[in-house]
Amino acid sequence: MKKILVLHTGGTFGMMPMEPDQTLTPGNLQHELLERVPEIAQIAEINVQIPFNEDSSDLSIKEWDVLAEIINSNMNTYDGFVIIHGTDTMVFTAAALSYSLLNLNKPVILTGAQRPLSKLRSDARLNLIDAIEVATYDIGEVVIVFGQHILRGNRSRKTSITSYDAFYSPNYPPLGEIGLNVEPKKSLIRQSSNNYQFSPGFDSSVISIHIFPNCDPGFYRHTILDKNIRAIMLIGFGAGNIPMKESEWLVFIKDAVSAGKAVFINSSSSHGKVNLQIYESGQKVMDAGAIGCVDMTIEASVVKIMKSLALSSDTKGVKNYFLKNIAGEIED
Secondary structure (H helix, E strand, C coil): CCEEEEEECCCHHHEEEECCCCEEEECCHHHHHHHHCCCHHHHCEEEEECCCCCCHHHCCHHHHHHHHHHHHHCCCCCCEEEEECCCCCHHHHHHHHHHHEECCCCCEEEECCCCCCCCCCCCHHHHHHHHHHHCCCCCCCEEEEECCEEEEHHHCEECCCCCCCCEECCCCCCCEEECCCEEECHHHCCCCCCCCEECCCCCCCEEEEECCCCCCHHHHCHHHHCCCCCEEEEEEECCCECCCCCCHHHHHHHHHHHCCCEEEEEECCCCCCCCCCCCHHHHHHHHCCCEECCCCCHHHHHHHHHHHHHHCCCHHHHHHHHCCCCCCCCCC
């Protein structure tokens, strides 16, 4: 029987209602798991650790590195890893782990729930059973198992606050589906011939600006002068378009690049890819020194920028790393 390490980090999954107002608070999940879901002991030998118990909105670089370190230090002890995580920032953590645990040959699964395990009609039970079973398969990736889908973690986005089918992968097919059987799609799963590497560390010196019609770049010019900000991601429209009629955003980009900032362009559209060569505005943005985020999600992009800032001290190195396919987050 395979050995699986379950890491509980908090989130809705393990919350308990507290009287008198039924507010959800973190519960004693280590006890709850085997009592409420005894079937998991039939799938694998389970050990549980609780490195922290936080709302996922409060998780940051520190927690990403803690999780990566625990997995790395236990890589030779366990056959797979399951992380119980709040849904709100699950895709950020999935992306971070995919950039820190390189060339995996074991599964690292993230799962969670829209409704606590202690509640009737909870999706927590099935998600956990599915995640632990998938963790026994030969999947050398960081993946999200949720709503009976197997998704590449750094390709995923949360799309619903209320539906049990809460995640999807807009620009890469699901790695598998779960019905009567667990059915991984082997042709879509990464197979690395390189040795496993551990690469922790992130630098959060990046700001993301979501552009909207009539958005004034003057409100953000302080970011160009702020020496603590090393990178700027602009979220534009469609294939990476930004307002050009007054050219103020173009001037903003040129000034930011001149100030030594790395400037990236992403899109508010989830499907498709940023291509700055299609339209005149995109070409001007590219000529000004910005680079497109191709088909990466907004979440995977900003986390990758954080990783690139930690690995490189110069803008050229940051851009070069960003455009590499590190863990399947970007098309080759």
